[in-house]
Amino acid sequence: MTVRDFHYYEPAKGHGLSHNPLNALVAPRPIGWISSRDAQGRVNLAPYSFFNAFNYDPPIIGFSSIAWKDSVQNASETGEFTWNLVTRELGDQMNQTSAPLPHGEDEFPFAGLTAVAGRMVNVPRVGESRAAMECKVIDIVQFRNTAGEKVGGWLVLGEVVGVYIDMTLLKDGVYQTAEAYPIMRSGGLNDYVQVSPESVFQIARLAGASSPSSHGKG
Numbered sequence: 001m002t003v004r005d006f007h008y009y010e011p012a013k014g015h016g017l018s019h020n021p022l023n024a025l026v027a028p029r030p031i032g033w034i035s036s037r038d039a040q041g042r043v044n045l046a047p048y049s050f051f052n053a054f055n056y057d058p059p060i061i062g063f064s065s066i067a068w069k070d071s072v073q074n075a076s077e078t079g080e081f082t083w084n085l086v087t088r089e090l091g092d093q094m095n096q097t098s099a100p101l102p103h104g105e106d107e108f109p110f111a112g113l114t115a116v117a118g119r120m121v122n123v124p125r126v127g128e129s130r131a132a133m134e135c136k137v138i139d140i141v142q143f144r145n146t147a148g149e150k151v152g153g154w155l156v157l158g159e160v161v162g163v164y165i166d167m168t169l170l171k172d173g174v175y176q177t178a179e180a181y182p183i184m185r186s187g188g189l190n191d192y193v194q195v196s197p198e199s200v201f202q203i204a205r206l207a208g209a210s211s212p213s214s215h216g217k218g
Helices: 070-078 088-096
Strands: 032-037 043-048 051-055 060-065 080-084 131-144 150-165 183-185 192-194
Touching: 032 060, 032 070, 043 060, 043 070, 060 070, 060 131, 070 080, 070 131, 070 150, 080 150
Parallel strands: none
Antiparallel strands: 032 043, 032 080, 051 060, 060 150, 080 131, 131 150, 183 192
16 A cells, blocks of 8 residues: 555644635536526526435435525525536536626526526526426425534435436437536636546446446336
């Protein structure tokens, strides 16, 4: 085993670095580009770097926010949100939707994006995005620390009720992740990572480690 020096810290006492390394250590992270609508019908679109999928059947995805922002508020009011895939060609427009616009102002026209009406939810998806998932909120959880005290962070979980996939990204019924050139957050304030076909490699799964039955309904 190679012997290495480690920077060790206990988060409660501070990390002692020039930038908090947490989101660089857990990287790259898929982007939760979340569209939502409030009770007054106003649309919001914002990116969240704490996002992922959590279950196959039923399909459940979720995003978290370190503050009670518009997306969380809207999801709590209407019980709906839509996730939109961020690809390299949409990176700059995704970044524009993180601008601190006045409450209630629609990020779709601000970023030059097309709002396409949903089928299962009353929330538009990004028309330029090559994949999207419409969701019904199943839970909103406020985080707690080890002392049981509530902290400023919320996880919004939604059951996926409608999925859109660009047909050109399907090959023999299999979604080609890399062909979409998705981008993900990678640590620092401005760092992103792009997935491309040439960056993909395979590691064979161990026998019995996974089966089609564990992937939910077809």
